[in-house]
Amino acid sequence: MQYRREVDGLRAVAILPVLFFHADLLSIHGGFLGVDVFFVISGYLITSILLDEIKKDRFSIVRFYERRARRIMPALSLVLIFSTLGALIFLPPQPMKEFSQSLVSVMAFASNIYFYLTSGYFSPNAEDLLLLHTWSLAIEEQFYIFFPLLLLLLKANKKLLQGSIFIIFLASLAYSIYLTNRDPSASFYLLPTRAWELLMGSIVAMYYVKAERLAGSVKELLSAVGLVALLGSYYLIDHSFSHPGWPTVIPVAATAIIIAFSNGTLVARLLSFRPFVYIGLISYSLYLWHQPLFALLRQKSIGTPEPALYVMAMAVVFAVSALSYRYVESPFRNRSRVSRKVIFTASAAAIVFFSSVGLVGHISSGLQARYAKDFELASVEHSPKRKGCHTSGQHYLSPEQACSYFDGKVTWATLGDSHMVELAYALAQELKTQQLGVKHLSFSACVPAYTFDIAMPGCSNWLKDSVAYLNAADEIEHVAVGFRYATLFPAPEIPHSKQPLGLGELNRAEVNEAYWQSLKSLIEALSEAGKQVYLIYPIPELPLDIKRGSFPFSIFHTTPWLNLGHASEFEQYAERNQFVLQRFEQLQSENVHKVKSFNVICPQGICPAEKDGRSLYFDDDHLSLYGAGLLAQELLRQ
Template identity: 40%
Template sequence: MEYRREIDGLRAVAVLPVIFFHAGFSFFSGGYVGVDVFFVISGYLITSIIIRECEEGRFSILKFYERRTRRILPALFTVIICCIPFAMAWMIPQQFEDFSKSVISVCLFASNFLFWRESGYFAPNVDEKPLLHTWSLAVEEQYYLFFPLFVLLMWRFGKRPTFYAIIGISLVSLLIADWASTAHPKANFYLPPGRVWELFAGSLCAFHFSTSVNRGNDWAGGFGLLLILIAIFWFDSKTPFPSFYALLPVVGTVLVILFADERTYVGRLLGLKPFVGIGMISYSAYLWHQPMFAFARIESIDAPSPVLMLSLAVMSLLLAVLSWKYVEQPFRTRSFRLAATRSKIFALSAATSVLLVSVGAWGGFTGQFYDLKTQPIQNELLTSALSSPKRDTCHASPRHNIPPVKACSFFSKNVTWAVFGDSHGVELAYAVARKLKEYDIGVKQLTFSGCRPTYGQSIREDPCAEWTSHAIDYLVQHKEIKTVVISYRINAALFGSQTGVYPSIPDKNTEKHRKDVWGSYIAEMKVLQKAGKRVVLVLQAPELPKDIQWMIYNTPLQSHQSVGGVPRSWWDARAHYMYGHLDDIPRSVTVIDPSKQFCNHEECFAARNGTSFYFDDDHMSVAGAGIVAGRITALVSPIASHLSRTN
């Protein structure tokens, strides 16, 4: 196959935006589409080789797998091996357990399935996963495993039927991607059904060149490059992806492959030495950058500065040069004697995989790393950092919708209380129910994951808004429920999450958005009061800069077995809108402020007196919620009716 410099240059256009996107530079908000560019390039190059060898009657599955093994595994295994000591030094046990499982999944070419089950690509804290980026390698590896077999099967019917079969599968895959981008966005992002069409787009380019010569066209090649750049700088985490939107980078890449060569301006631009040089090391650069960024985020309580992230990006390119020269090239050129033959490279790869899977199994399933890392006092604090035992079964979400009529009730058939809100109400519902159990009073849990206040807003096709409307209707209609406790992560709904930005104060939403959210917040209280309910509002508890486990392992233990969280001044600044609008709350609503139990004048604590107030970075633990529940049940009792409204 004739070498094309502009293809290596196109790899540079793919990898640099991905690196800058993972570094957190908002200017490259759609930098993740670089992966889609890689998919098209891979489909084109691999299919070109297969077609040529099939036409010459010398295609060998074993030879194909050998080439892929030499190309992918040595550098990948090197990066994983280098990650392990840093993971053991800097990760808390839960992180190391997750990391260890990801090591296993990478070795089994299945990390995309693991990350799909764990979290979304744009979820909070996901950028602390050192091997997150290997999901795309898993998709490619799955393509490499099955595509040659598919071509061999179809080739019996001829080249043209193979071509049309690829077109048909591509169209089906594209339609699946667009449908699943809203119906099943996490699965759609990670799994092959919504990605195959991108690889096959490159395959179709290969079929074109197998019968036609490259006819350079400045306009078509330039338009293709423009489409890629538009996606890089215009798309963001809210863009449904992959979907029809992915046609921009994919079609753009196809146009560059088909119409850019050394005779065109785009071809000559992409053929410049800096682009070609970065393109040649792009695979290693892709491998190295994410672990470096992830460990920088893991190690520090503060979000890494842009200067640090830029420095790490440059360092990843330098490591990529070394990796390309001393790892990639020796294996590809067979100059490394231990992997000089096919049997040797397969044996060495298998042995390394077994070793890494063994390490992953030790860290992911034995619990020995926890014992190695944990001191007795840390263990005591961790035992109270627990979520509700009913969280998995009783907490609604878009994937686990629980109609209000089927919502869980706790500990008594005499259900006269309800806890209503987002995920911050889950532990509170369980804790309140435990407090009321001795009085034979049951509690209904009505909570929906990530659901901001939406009552009264015209929001279509939103599972949260629909559920909220049904839940409030349920509460209004069920007269036996006398008391409703409302609990939201209201500051995140107003300004965005603190995750990854601390010690800065998040400010992600518009003023109109904040007015709408706060207006719905107040409207929910009013409609419940109008229905004769006694309303208790639990303000959001202070957030932590990191997960409670990280705080316990990495923050110096204070007196009285306490662990610091955030300065009180930071929390007051973070919650200024909430505190500044308390007068909007109806006078007869009982307002509970957890900061009065969790903070003093100087600091808000993660744990105190041997009790962890949280089970992650923002949700109260059952123990922490129990402290708040005790305050609630005291204030709404007849004896305490004379107490101050805000406590």
């Protein structure tokens, strides 16, 4: 197979947006699409090599996996060594246990399945996971278990081979679009909904010779369109779009067009620019190193790291990646320096070693013995019904199907986002003695877009359905309403991050007002239907996750990182929630009761993270069941 410099340059166009996206630099909201570009490139290169070897009758399964081992294992092993050391030094027991589990899954090339079962890629805590990025490696390795065998089985019948690949491609794409609307996390992480991206590269490889025969002017036009479409998708597509789905077709098709038609064009000359080619050559190391370093930076920062810190971290990533490429990747790819026996033996040893380390970390519950004493607080727990009763997505749990606690007459309901999950359960615990029940209505990250539609799948429709259900349910007399107002109503001087409102272009102050008017309409609709509405004031938030803050900064420190008795102050809370607090105070209605959470959490103006040795939170902004229980008691006093 002939080497193409522009394909290495295209790798640079894939990796740089990924780095900038994870560092939150340059506003590249669709930088995660760089991984999709890598899938297409990988499918093209591997298929081209295999077809060439099959044509020359030189294909060998053993040699194929030898190449994969040389490509994947040496640099991955080095990164895992440093990641494990970083985890041992900096991670508290529970995150260390989770890291250990992910380490085992990486060695089984099943980390995509592990992360599907334990987290969502765009969830707030996902970016803190040191090995989250290995999901894409797992996808590729799973794909390359089956794909070479398919080529071997059908190599004698070219048309049957091409037809089979097209059918699998279309089936995978259709299933991806279908599943994204039903189980977005599964669609994101699992092979059946990602195979079409790799197969897009395979299709290019099968028809590349024909594509090369097009006139030069046509190739110039197509490759230019492909490059513009790819770069545009990084800025125009973000995680509010269904992904992978129809929007993902744009960067995937654009990548395929560039690979198929760019040879000999201006686009190829641009991509062959020496710095681009070099970045492409070290792109695998860049991809491996950036996530552990960025994740540790986020975990060891209070609040969001400053851009300057990310720039410095980026410089470190480039430096270690350059060294990794020169002294690890390149030597191990050289068959004259490292034999097949050595690469297979070393790979097997790495798998055994890291799997053993991971199992030890899991069995020991995160190696708690690293710390001189147990710093873990009691009651760092969320609702046991969170997974089954909290809903999200276009195919949400309808109000009629929503959970009711426990067995009493349901006269209460909770309505809002994830901040209401623990309150619903705690409130039901308090009401159980009176043989009264609670209807739990909560939608993940939903905003009070009651009077207009937004692009967040399901949110607006769920709100309208829920309010209609509550108004029609005569037995429900009391409704507690609450959202995460601290992020919903930031200060007007903070630029409006892209939240598709369906209201045209608005500045931050106008967005705040639009949401407030919608929330006010929701409250009025419930009040006018005769419901007693309990307006839950913003929950005071911690500067960092309690599971990290209750432990020392590292194993070399001896006191909790966070001042548990004085985590923040009311003045900070009031400043952060200024807009909504003013609006709440202005709201006057006989049926609306104001539940001032800060009176419960921040007595005497001091906001602690724990009370009597028990945690008030289970992360940095959600109350634990214990904290929610205190709020429920305050609610019932009214």
